[in-house]
Amino acid sequence: GAVVSQHPSWVICKSGTSVKIECRSLDFQATTMFWYRQFPKQSLMLMATSNEGSKATYEQGVEKDKFLINHASLTLSTLTVTSAHPEDSSFYICSAGGRAGANVLTFGAGSRLTVL
Amino acid sequence: QKEVEQDPGPLSVPEGAIVSLNCTYSNSAFQYFMWYRQYSRKGPELLMYTYSSGNKEDGRFTAQVDKSSKYISLFIRDSQPSDSATYLCALKPPAAGNKLTFGGGTRVLVKP
Numbered sequence: 001g002a003v004v005s006q007h008p009s010w011v012i013c014k015s016g017t018s019v020k021i022e023c024r025s026l027d028f029q030a031t032t033m034f035w036y037r038q039f040p041k042q043s044l045m046l047m048a049t050s051n052e053g054s055k056a057t058y059e060q061g062v063e064k065d066k067f068l069i070n071h072a073s074l075t076l077s078t079l080t081v082t083s084a085h086p087e088d089s090s091f092y093i094c095s096a097g098g099r100a101g102a103n104v105l106t107f108g109a110g111s112r113l114t115v116l
Numbered sequence: 117q118k119e120v121e122q123d124p125g126p127l128s129v130p131e132g133a134i135v136s137l138n139c140t141y142s143n144s145a146f147q148y149f150m151w152y153r154q155y156s157r158k159g160p161e162l163l164m165y166t167y168s169s170g171n172k173e174d175g176r177f178t179a180q181v182d183k184s185s186k187y188i189s190l191f192i193r194d195s196q197p198s199d200s201a202t203y204l205c206a207l208k209p210p211a212a213g214n215k216l217t218f219g220g221g222t223r224v225l226v227k228p
Binding site: 004006032042043044049091097108109110 | 124150152157158159160161162165204206214215216218219220221223
């Protein structure tokens with residue numbers, strides 16, 4: 001079955017530094033990847049849609065310069081949290097879809113970011 | 117009003133009981149319906165996927181869709197403590213690519 005690998009699973013950083021999270025589709029080509037943010041006991045909040053070879057589409061209220069998304073290949077998308085602050089501490093999850101029209105998403109295991 | 121409503125729970129049941137979960141939605145354009153299970157500090161995993169009204173069964177899980185009422189359900193028979201998790205419904209209209217609209221999730225606790 002489709003597998004999405006997300007790395008790192010847990011990261012702690014100092015305020016003001018940048019953190020990169022990788023999302024890889026291991027056994028399929030992902031034309032589209034999605035990045036979500038999840039606070040404790042809350043549902044997934046879509047941050048942006050990442051399309052291979054083009055700019056990401058951000059949801060309303062999500063800062064493009066704060067959360068940089070790159071989808072340079074069909075198997076890799078990265079989310080960089082720039083100049084992280086404690087309020088950016090959260091659980092970040094990526095998901096990947098295959099060919100256009102496929103309706104099922106496969107999720108990564110998530111990355112827990114703690115900004116001190 | 118949210119596009120998809122889901123009772124947050126928590127829903128606590130004894131082991132062996134039937135767990136009943138549901139979501140209601142307002143957008144009749146939704147045509148694809150999924151249920152995901154999420155364990156604490158893990159990513160969601162797909163449990164059930166359906167695109168038509170009626171029932172779909174897979175082992176102990178049954179997904180039910182009633183498009184006329186805009187209501188979907190997930191039933192878990194013979195519940196086990198390992199079923200304790202948050203269950204998310206996810207919906208999608210035909211033209212949205214892979215973009216899903218999620219319910220808020222229901223926390224389920226199955227007590228041994």
